[in-house]
Amino acid sequence: MALKKVGILTGGGDCSGLNAVIRGVTRTAIIGYKAEVVGIEGGFEGLISGQTQELSIRATRDILTLGGTILGTTNKGNPFEYRELRPDGSISVSDYSDRAMETYKRLGLDCLFVVGGEGTLEIGYKFAKKGAHVIGIPKTIDNDLDKTDYTFGFQTAVEVACDALDRLHTTGKSHQRVMILEVMGRTAGWISMESGIAGGAHIIIIPEIPYNIDRIVEKIKARAKGGSPYSIIMVAEGAKEEGGDVITQATASTRLQGVPQLGGVGSYLAEEIKKRIDLEVRCTVLGHIQRGGSPCAFDRVLGTRLGSHAVRAAAEGNFGNMVALKMPDIVLVPLADLAGKVRVVPVDSQLIQCAEAIGISMGR
Ligand code: F6P
Numbered sequence: 001m002a003l004k005k006v007g008i009l010t011g012g013g014d015c016s017g018l019n020a021v022i023r024g025v026t027r028t029a030i031i032g033y034k035a036e037v038v039g040i041e042g043g044f045e046g047l048i049s050g051q052t053q054e055l056s057i058r059a060t061r062d063i064l065t066l067g068g069t070i071l072g073t074t075n076k077g078n079p080f081e082y083r084e085l086r087p088d089g090s091i092s093v094s095d096y097s098d099r100a101m102e103t104y105k106r107l108g109l110d111c112l113f114v115v116g117g118e119g120t121l122e123i124g125y126k127f128a129k130k131g132a133h134v135i136g137i138p139k140t141i142d143n144d145l146d147k148t149d150y151t152f153g154f155q156t157a158v159e160v161a162c163d164a165l166d167r168l169h170t171t172g173k174s175h176q177r178v179m180i181l182e183v184m185g186r187t188a189g190w191i192s193m194e195s196g197i198a199g200g201a202h203i204i205i206i207p208e209i210p211y212n213i214d215r216i217v218e219k220i221k222a223r224a225k226g227g228s229p230y231s232i233i234m235v236a237e238g239a240k241e242e243g244g245d246v247i248t249q250a251t252a253s254t255r256l257q258g259v260p261q262l263g264g265v266g267s268y269l270a271e272e273i274k275k276r277i278d279l280e281v282r283c284t285v286l287g288h289i290q291r292g293g294s295p296c297a298f299d300r301v302l303g304t305r306l307g308s309h310a311v312r313a314a315a316e317g318n319f320g321n322m323v324a325l326k327m328p329d330i331v332l333v334p335l336a337d338l339a340g341k342v343r344v345v346p347v348d349s350q351l352i353q354c355a356e357a358i359g360i361s362m363g364r
Pocket of ligand 1: 013075117140141142184185186237261262291
């Protein structure tokens with residue numbers, strides 16, 4: 001079909017590579033199809049309010065190396081369940097999806113590219129079911145989306161976490177301390193796993209394998225006995241103790257988002273380890289540092305390829321799909337097949353076997 005006008009929005013948490021996608025979509029749509037490109041601002045919020053900007057080759061000229069998203073994003077503002085804070089402190093939930101559909105129609109879009117993780121893509125799918133022409137583009141530093149080999153943003157996060165571990169090694173070794181690095185990863189431990197191996201962590205804790213503090217301490221003691229009185233622990237924020245639950249922070253933003261904000265497992269581990277050994281234990285929380293900054297080359301290429309391929313898929317009328325990486329190609333996967341699936345690190349994976357084979361403790 002002839003593409004005349006397409007729209008793009010970025011939803012959920014930001015990550016490195018979003019601007020590479022925006023640029024890939026814009027350049028392919030204009031160069032290949034002479035289409036107009038509209039950027040919808042602030043994720044689905046922009047579809048409700050109608051706040052947009054024109055995207056041109058000029059507007060996307062210098063954004064390839066930029067972190068974040070020039071369109072803005074939010075992980076609140078689901079039009080189907082829009083949460084607002086009432087003056088009395090309670091939360092109201094409204095359905096603004098018809099209003100968002102009106103914006104989509106008023107803009108006269110031939111296709112809406114929805115860039116996001118599992119939650120954002122699920123909303124995109126709901127709009128597809130309401131009749132919008134939607135194509136999803138997978139994003140998340142957590143790398144936990146099903147049906148794609150990698151999501152962009154992940155490799156950059158791994159590089160950042162690996163660099164942090166390299167730096168923690170020097171302090172750990174010089175001061176004979178136990179250094180803990182807490183990284184993101186709600187339900188999947190990919191960042192913890194890959195950067196832990198790359199950064200020479202001695203203990204890696206992931207959400208998929210409940211940890212036992214005594215096993216962790218045994219590893220630290222064994223290292224000390226073997227002449228290395230320091231240890232590096234990598235822990236994902238979503239990790240759970242055997243028989244325990246995730247550690248969360250209570251914030252106002254959490255109530256509006258409707259999803260608990262994780263964080264604190266690293267400090268908890270530090271306190272518990274301190275009770276059991278006579279070594280200094282310190283915790284560093286990497287937080288949003290792993291989501292920001294310039295994307296690594298892999299994420300620039302992946303973002304560009306996904307964005308460009310999405311436009312081609314739209315021109316061929318392949319709506320209701322997500323573009324995905326199935327090495328070495330970009331393929332199409334029905335949005336319907338994603339429904340609520342999260343890709344975790346398989347506990348019997350070669351990745352975990354490899355870690356344990358080289359002596360890394362998984363805290364079990
Ligand atoms: O889903 C990506 C992610 O970075 C998670 O790893 C993390 O739990 C969450 O987003 C944090 O979101 P926020 O920036 O809203 O705290």
